[in-house]
Structure formats: structure tokens, C-alpha cells
Amino acid sequence: MTLRLIRGFRTISDDAAHALSGITPIDLDKKGKYLASEEHTQLEIREWIRGVWQTRWKESQRGRWTYKLIPELTEWADCEHKTVDYHMTQFLTDHGCFRGYLFRFRHVNTAQCLYCTDAVETAKHILLHCSRFVEERAQLVALAGSPLSPRGRVAAMMAENPKPKIAWDGAHVIIVTMMKRVRKDELANRSQSEL
Structure with a gap:
């Protein structure tokens, strides 16, 4: 789904595709839903997801050119224009x-x-x-x-x-x-x- 959104080739790494699309990886989404059932606030869950996702993005071996251009996922995701x-x-x-x-x-x-x-x-x-x-x-x-x-x-x-x-x-x-x-x-x- 992320590749379709960004109109990318299927050789693009999942990490780069998720970064460009701004769509959270599914495993983090699932964990967020689990945390929601444990009485965490939506803000806490969102911050946790973004923190884990950012760490993964920083440590990933894939999509390094994309990372050089867009090291901060939150900044990219929040850019409305x-x-x-x-x-x-x-x-x-x-x-x-x-x-x-x-x-x-x-x-x-x-x-x-x-x-x-x-x-x-x-x-x-x-x-x-x-x-x-x-x-x-x-x-x-x-x-x-x-x-x-x-x-x-x-x-x-x-x-x-x-x-x-x-x-x-x-x-x-x-x-x-x-x-x-x-x-x-x-x-x-x-x-x-x-x-």
C-alpha cells in the first residue's frame, strides 16, 4: 500500500516507503492498539510509536539516501504542503x-x-x-x-x-x-x- 501511495518501484525498501508515505509500520500500529487497551493516552501512544519508528529509521541499513534527505520522520509527516x-x-x-x-x-x-x-x-x-x-x-x-x-x-x-x-x-x-x-x-x- 505504501508503494502505491508514493508511486514507487517495488525495489524501494519498506523502511523508505513507510518514511515517504508517513504510514506507520503495521507492527507498531498493532502495538499502539494494544497499548490503547492498557489505558495509555493517545498522545503517549503516538509519541511512543513515533519514537520507536524514528529509532528504526535511524538504525536501518536500507533507504539510506532517503534517510539523508529525510532524517526526521515527524518533521516530514507533519509537513502539510x-x-x-x-x-x-x-x-x-x-x-x-x-x-x-x-x-x-x-x-x-x-x-x-x-x-x-x-x-x-x-x-x-x-x-x-x-x-x-x-x-x-x-x-x-x-x-x-x-x-x-x-x-x-x-x-x-x-x-x-x-x-x-x-x-x-x-x-x-x-x-x-x-x-x-x-x-x-x-x-x-x-x-x-x-x-
């Missing part, structure tokens, strides 16, 4: 049209970026280093008002500034544009390889 779609999920999980990801499943012959031959194409590479996205990076820096970093980008998008929805939507449009270009370039490369 965020939207997660197919392209944003690819960016937030490093799963999808990135050559580093495609290479893991033998869909491409190399993980290297089509534009930066000395680098593996990942979400981090696209966000911080790829030569084809210099202009988009400048736009993201202007929106954030600070240098780019994985955590800083998402934090700036979630910030409760005077116009939080504008910050999120602006960055979202730029990231989706980048993701579509990565996909388009990959498809063009495949077509050219088949000739």
Missing part, C-alpha cells in the same frame, strides 16, 4: 531512471553518467554535480537561499517560511524537470545503442 509523485519518489529514493540503479538490474551496460563519464549517475550526482543540470542547480540554490546539500534541499522545501507551498512547488517543478530529462536522455541513449 509536501507532495510526492512518481518523479519525486524516484529522486527521494534513488530508484528509477538513474544509470546507477539501472546498472544494478542489468538494464544498462554501465552505471556512468552520460554527461560526466567519471561519475556514477545517482540522485546525489544529479542534484549536486552533473554538468547537464548547472542551471537547475542555480535555481534550486536561489530558492533555498543557501548552498545545495541533500538534506538542505529537502529541509528548505519543507521549511515553514512565509510561503512554504511556493518553496516546495518551485523545487518540485525543477526536480521533476531534471528527472524527466534524465529519463529522456536514457531513452535516447538506448535508441542510439540499438542502431
Whole structure:
């Protein structure tokens, strides 16, 4: 269910899918229901669930790129102006049209970026280093008002500034544009390889 909500690939870890969707893992939900029958307040139960879930997220070996972007589950879950779609999920999980990801499943012959031959194409590479996205990076820096970093980008998008929805939507449009270009370039490369 979480994968459907975030429109993600089934290779995304449960930990990352639960984090992005904001849906509590089912075992914690069940434990919360049990605690409710033992006369704990809803607030106590909610705080306990969030605490255990946060600890799991911090200690998990899976979804580490997503964790770098979203280390605090409560902050993410409470951000009312965020939207997660197919392209944003690819960016937030490093799963999808990135050559580093495609290479893991033998869909491409190399993980290297089509534009930066000395680098593996990942979400981090696209966000911080790829030569084809210099202009988009400048736009993201202007929106954030600070240098780019994985955590800083998402934090700036979630910030409760005077116009939080504008910050999120602006960055979202730029990231989706980048993701579509990565996909388009990959498809063009495949077509050219088949000739």
C-alpha cells in the first residue's frame, strides 16, 4: 500500500516507503492498539510509536539516501504542503531512471553518467554535480537561499517560511524537470545503442 501511495518501484525498501508515505509500520500500529487497551493516552501512544519508528529509521541499513534527505520522520509527516509523485519518489529514493540503479538490474551496460563519464549517475550526482543540470542547480540554490546539500534541499522545501507551498512547488517543478530529462536522455541513449 505504501508503494502505491508514493508511486514507487517495488525495489524501494519498506523502511523508505513507510518514511515517504508517513504510514506507520503495521507492527507498531498493532502495538499502539494494544497499548490503547492498557489505558495509555493517545498522545503517549503516538509519541511512543513515533519514537520507536524514528529509532528504526535511524538504525536501518536500507533507504539510506532517503534517510539523508529525510532524517526526521515527524518533521516530514507533519509537513502539510509536501507532495510526492512518481518523479519525486524516484529522486527521494534513488530508484528509477538513474544509470546507477539501472546498472544494478542489468538494464544498462554501465552505471556512468552520460554527461560526466567519471561519475556514477545517482540522485546525489544529479542534484549536486552533473554538468547537464548547472542551471537547475542555480535555481534550486536561489530558492533555498543557501548552498545545495541533500538534506538542505529537502529541509528548505519543507521549511515553514512565509510561503512554504511556493518553496516546495518551485523545487518540485525543477526536480521533476531534471528527472524527466534524465529519463529522456536514457531513452535516447538506448535508441542510439540499438542502431
